Amino acid sequence: xxxxxxxxxxxxxxxxxxxxxxxxxxxxxxxxxxxxxxxxxxxxxxxxxxxxxxxxxxxxxxxxxxxxxxxxxxxxxxxxxxxxxxxxxxxxxxxxxxxxxxxxxxxxxxxxxxxxxxxxxxxxxxxxxxxxxxxxxxxxxxxxxxxxxxxxxxxxxxxxxxxxxxxxxxxxxxxxxxxxxxxxxxxxxxxxxxxxxxxxxxxxxxxxxxxxxxxxxxxxxxxxxxxxxxxxxxxxxxxxxxxxxxxxxxxxxxxxxxxxxxxxxxxxxxxxxxxxxxxxxxxxxxxxxxxxxxxxxxxxxxxxxxxxxxxxxxxxxxxxxxxxxxxxxxxxxxxxxxxxxxxxxxxxxxxxxxxxxxxxxxxxxxxxxxxxxxxxxxxxxxxxxxxx
Amino acid sequence: xxxxxxxxxxxxxxxxxxxxxxxxxxxxxxxxxxxxxxxxxxxxxxxxxxxxxxxxxxxxxxxxxxxxxxxxxxxxxxxxxxxxxxxxxxxxxxxxxxxxxxxxxxxxxxxxxxxxxxxxxxxxxxxxxxxxxxxxxxxxxxxxxxxxxxxxxxxxxxxxxxxxxxxxxxxxxxxxxxxxxxxxxxxxxxxxxxxxxxxxxxxxxxxxxxxxxxxxxxxxxxxxxxxxxxxxxxxxxxxxxxxxxxxxxxxxxxxxxxxxxxxxxxxxxxxxxxxxxxxxxxxxxxxxxxxxxxxxxxxxxxxxxxxxxxxxxxxxxxxxxxxxxxxxxxxxxxxxxxxxxxxxxxxxxxxxxxxxxxxxx
Numbered sequence: 001x002x003x004x005x006x007x008x009x010x011x012x013x014x015x016x017x018x019x020x021x022x023x024x025x026x027x028x029x030x031x032x033x034x035x036x037x038x039x040x041x042x043x044x045x046x047x048x049x050x051x052x053x054x055x056x057x058x059x060x061x062x063x064x065x066x067x068x069x070x071x072x073x074x075x076x077x078x079x080x081x082x083x084x085x086x087x088x089x090x091x092x093x094x095x096x097x098x099x100x101x102x103x104x105x106x107x108x109x110x111x112x113x114x115x116x117x118x119x120x121x122x123x124x125x126x127x128x129x130x131x132x133x134x135x136x137x138x139x140x141x142x143x144x145x146x147x148x149x150x151x152x153x154x155x156x157x158x159x160x161x162x163x164x165x166x167x168x169x170x171x172x173x174x175x176x177x178x179x180x181x182x183x184x185x186x187x188x189x190x191x192x193x194x195x196x197x198x199x200x201x202x203x204x205x206x207x208x209x210x211x212x213x214x215x216x217x218x219x220x221x222x223x224x225x226x227x228x229x230x231x232x233x234x235x236x237x238x239x240x241x242x243x244x245x246x247x248x249x250x251x252x253x254x255x256x257x258x259x260x261x262x263x264x265x266x267x268x269x270x271x272x273x274x275x276x277x278x279x280x281x282x283x284x285x286x287x288x289x290x291x292x293x294x295x296x297x298x299x300x301x302x303x304x305x306x307x308x309x310x311x312x313x314x315x316x317x318x319x320x321x322x323x324x325x326x327x328x329x330x331x332x333x334x335x336x337x338x339x340x341x342x343x344x345x346x347x348x349x350x351x352x353x354x355x356x357x358x359x360x361x362x363x364x365x366x367x368x369x370x371x372x373x374x375x376x377x378x379x380x381x382x383x384x385x386x387x388x
Numbered sequence: 389x390x391x392x393x394x395x396x397x398x399x400x401x402x403x404x405x406x407x408x409x410x411x412x413x414x415x416x417x418x419x420x421x422x423x424x425x426x427x428x429x430x431x432x433x434x435x436x437x438x439x440x441x442x443x444x445x446x447x448x449x450x451x452x453x454x455x456x457x458x459x460x461x462x463x464x465x466x467x468x469x470x471x472x473x474x475x476x477x478x479x480x481x482x483x484x485x486x487x488x489x490x491x492x493x494x495x496x497x498x499x500x501x502x503x504x505x506x507x508x509x510x511x512x513x514x515x516x517x518x519x520x521x522x523x524x525x526x527x528x529x530x531x532x533x534x535x536x537x538x539x540x541x542x543x544x545x546x547x548x549x550x551x552x553x554x555x556x557x558x559x560x561x562x563x564x565x566x567x568x569x570x571x572x573x574x575x576x577x578x579x580x581x582x583x584x585x586x587x588x589x590x591x592x593x594x595x596x597x598x599x600x601x602x603x604x605x606x607x608x609x610x611x612x613x614x615x616x617x618x619x620x621x622x623x624x625x626x627x628x629x630x631x632x633x634x635x636x637x638x639x640x641x642x643x644x645x646x647x648x649x650x651x652x653x654x655x656x657x658x659x660x661x662x663x664x665x666x667x668x669x670x671x672x673x674x675x676x677x678x679x680x681x682x683x684x685x686x687x688x689x690x691x692x693x694x695x696x697x698x699x700x701x702x703x704x705x706x707x708x709x710x711x712x713x714x715x716x717x718x719x720x721x722x723x724x725x726x727x728x729x730x731x732x733x734x735x736x737x738x739x740x741x742x743x744x745x746x747x748x749x
Contacts, residue, residue, distance in 0.1 A: 310506050313459050317420065317507050382503040 002043055004365045005321045008297060008358035009154055009182060014248065015207040022209070025244035033241045034230060045110035047241050050250040054214060057253050060191035063199075063216040066236045067246050070210035070252045071181035071202030073226075075104040077237065078177040079148055081223035083112050083272035086145035086175065088224075096143045098123045098131050099341035100156070105148050106269040118145065122341075128290035129342045137168060144174045151199075154215035155338045155354060156289030157298030159187065160380070166195035175221060180204055181213075185256050186264060186295050190318030197221055199326075203245070207359070212245035259359075264296040267357050270366050274299045274355060277370045288339065288352065297357040302344060306380050309364055314376040320369050323354045392418040395511040395556055396504035398496060399423050399458065401443030401448065403578050404559060406450040407567045410574050411558040412513055413454050420507065421451045421458035422502055426491075427468040429602065439588075446578050453574065461499050463499055463596030470494040472589055476603050479595075482626030482652040486543075486695075487587060489740075493546040500552065511556045516540040518737075520552050528552035530678050530737040532711040543696050545730040545740035549680045561597060565749070599627065610655035612637070615648060615664050623657045626650050627633030632665060632722035632744070649746055650725070654732030666719030672729050672741030673711045679738075682706075689731040689738055693723050699732055 021059035025046065031039030033047050051065045068074045079095070079292050089249030097109050099122040113120040119141065124132040131149055140147065147169050151158045159333075162178055169176035177198035181188065185206035191199070198221070217236070218222060229238030278285050284304030303311070315322055335349035355369070390658055397409045399421040425439045444460055451458030463564060471491045478485035497512065504512050517533030518541035527744045528549055533539040545692035547555070590598035612621035619640055623629065628636070634646040648660040649667075670693075677683070690699035691714060700720060705713045714729060723729075723746045731738045 241519065309462070310503070313503075314507050316457060316459075380506050383502070
């Protein structure tokens with residue numbers, strides 16, 4: 001069976017050019033970057049060069065690049081590292097996050113509330129999942145240790161007005177973090193023209209390897225390290241550098257930025273066709289997330305009377321790989337927090353499906369998917385109304 | 389194009405269901421593995437509980453080895469409602485329910501079958517040791533598994549024709565040793581895994597501890613009487629006693645005392661000596677005749693009153709449309725309200741019913 005992958009927001013295949021970039025660092029340049037000798041120096045040189053290349057790619061000369069094991073670790077370091085540091089320095093005790101964060105942020109913030117005594121508040125979003133700016137302005141005060149708002153939502157694709165939110169935080173001198181895991185692959189991010197203090201991403205969302213990511217941190221900000229040990233990453237994150245993966249991430253980032261304009265234009269056409277056809281063909285379907293300010297590769301829906309997991313299984317058996325939301329929540333039967341936060345009824349929220357396109361997605365694949373979806377929804381509805 | 393028949397196999401990560409899946413692949417079915425994520429309360433991570441991350445991992449590795457898709461299906465709510473809540477309330481009413489029997493009826497052959505329907509599967513398969521045979525007039529017969537020691541037909545005796553005709557039991561003609569050998573041949577990691585013993589949702593601490601945690605905390609004490617009707621003590625609630633039970637009745641009796649019966653209406657426990665134990669007849673309701681039709685009575689069958697009980701010869705008489713009177717030659721000591729009686733004609737399951745009372749000398 002020819003299988004069609006339409007879950008690029010969950011993960012992407014590593015670009016061949018990225019693999020080539022990584023290979024020497026598994027064997028030839030294998031030294032520990034912290035070693036003093038020739039082998040160590042070669043590896044350390046590569047890591048430092050990688051750091052500069054990331055700064056250049058994102059115009060982030062004013063930022064430290066902290067290499068981590070991925071988006072989730074970056075989110076953890078930003079939130080926990082910032083909250084604990086700020087409370088220590090300023091006594092601030094509130095954490096503000098949006099109501100539509102990825103679990104990497106939400107669960108970390110909830111732990112900070114439960115075990116560290118922080119007050120956690122979930123900021124309101126509108127029906128498309130965008131932050132309610134006026135409520136945010138009324139909520140933020142000097143007692144806030146850190147604000148975290150997702151750049152572009154993984155489940156519903158909505159892009160937040162991040163620069164505006166960052167500016168509000170800057171005015172109040174409150175540290176601002178954004179989870180840009182989905183955004184980096186698709187949106188132009190210029191760190192010299194925004195007020196973001198901390199930005200997280202992971203490489204496997206943009207054709208790089210899994211298990212590597214970075215946190216960009218404004219140079220004048222200090223974080224409490226979450227992984228302690230050696231003095232790697234200037235003390236921000238201990239542990240021997242994953243040199244080949246770091247090299248792969250850098251190459252992947254450069255490539256995705258070089259090719260973004262071309263890819264985005266193409267993906268938007270496919271995405272819009274997909275959205276239009278689903279809404280037309282599938283009775284009871286509804287787009288979730290912002291219709292305009294959304295990731296160019298991202299289409300997400302709820303379908304009335306159909307369980308998202310049932311839909312996923314049936315589509316998988318038909319050869320189409322999609323998601324019902326976040327890959328981190330599979331098997332969890334409760335409706336997504338994100339979909340509830342945008343005001344969907346729990347029953348309708350159970351019928352969610354996310355289709356995310358990638359570099360190699362073709363119009364044929366989209367068309368085949370559309371007819372498979374119509375068939376599968378039809379047969380699930382029929383089997384539900386029928387007798388056993 | 390020649391479509392292979394599609395079958396959903398219920399996988400637990402254990403030896404039996406893994407081998408069942410392997411055999412179906414060998415028989416060239418289009419196989420899809422599914423595991424039901426059931427409600428497990430607080431014993432979620434215990435090794436013996438079902439659907440632990442570990443058992444999901446084991447089933448996943450079997451599925452990968454067989455190159456079949458495998459999905460974990462959430463059934464927590466439906467299992468809690470149909471099986472666990474029923475279990476708790478039955479015990480509180482003084483009954484001794486059989487949750488596995490009910491799970492098969494209401495969760496596996498209902499909810500999982502509906503999931504199979506949704507993906508257009510023709511059959512549902514499990515790793516039970518029992519056989520289903522279709523006769524020339526398309527009636528499906530449920531038979532014991534070849535391996536007498538492992539036979540699980542008892543637990544399937546609640547299934548109806550509509551369900552049996554959709555069911556495949558690939559292990560019915562195999563012995564457990566053969567199954568283990570097949571698992572070894574496939575290099576399944578689970579080949580040596582011991583059989584599960586406890587109820588999947590109560591865990592190692594057992595059902596009493598479970599009921600203490602999840603059941604009503606309210607005690608409903610009542611009177612303990614002897615067979616002659618004299619009050620001999622007080623019990624702390626009928627839920628804590630099973631018929632035939634010897635322990636926990638207090639001390640100070642001249643001869644060992646046993647629970648003879650429970651009068652659920654009066655909240656009374658009747659105890660007596662070993663020779664007073666047992667009854668020559670008991671009554672069942674919620675009858676399921678496998679063929680779909682009641683045979684003409686009176687008729688003689690072998691009856692099993694528990695999964696591991698020895699079958700005894702009985703005659704079955706109609707009481708009314710919904711209830712039967714079962715008469716045995718020698719007293720049975722532990723026929724217990726709530727338990728399932730399964731009727732056999734030689735190796736074939738004829739039907740089943742829920743024991744409602746034990747009366748008659």
